[in-house]
Amino acid sequence: MPVHLSNPSRPVVAELGDDSGWHFFSQRNPDNSIVFTVNGQVIPLNDGNFDARYKYRTEGVQDVRYGHEMYYSPGSNTVSWRFCAPSGHGLSGMAISDTGRNSADNVDGVYYRPLQKLINGT
Known part of the structure; x- marks a missing residue:
């Protein structure tokens, strides 16, 4: 799985992919914001880092x-x-x-x- 740094089409990019396509990439935009994109679903094994700001499906x-x-x-x-x-x-x-x-x-x-x-x- 190659890792591409600083792809010229996207500023300051770290990308992870294989022969089938990309898995995720992170980029810093010209306004200094950061985008992290996943090609699929993120399933955390531990939700301990979530706090009271996030509602569970049974709340709200x-x-x-x-x-x-x-x-x-x-x-x-x-x-x-x-x-x-x-x-x-x-x-x-x-x-x-x-x-x-x-x-x-x-x-x-x-x-x-x-x-x-x-x-x-x-």
Whole structure:
């Protein structure tokens, strides 16, 4: 497995490869940042060097979904109205009616749903 140092196409590069291609390479960019690239998957045998900044798959947000759909309408499209979804809810749609004239369409109402989160398995 040859090791190539300072490849002219990439500044200050260390590359490891074989006849099938490269395995990994490291390079220093012109802005002095460093890139380490692996052609495959890195599987550590010991994750002892990971600290609390990194979440395990069972921690943090695992799933987000909308709950049961609800609908709000002011009852008439001839009035001005305002709607703010309740805390923990998100707008999921609008009901629009065509006025059939050369004017703007009317918003008849809005659909909203509670946001359900799965955090730390609960």
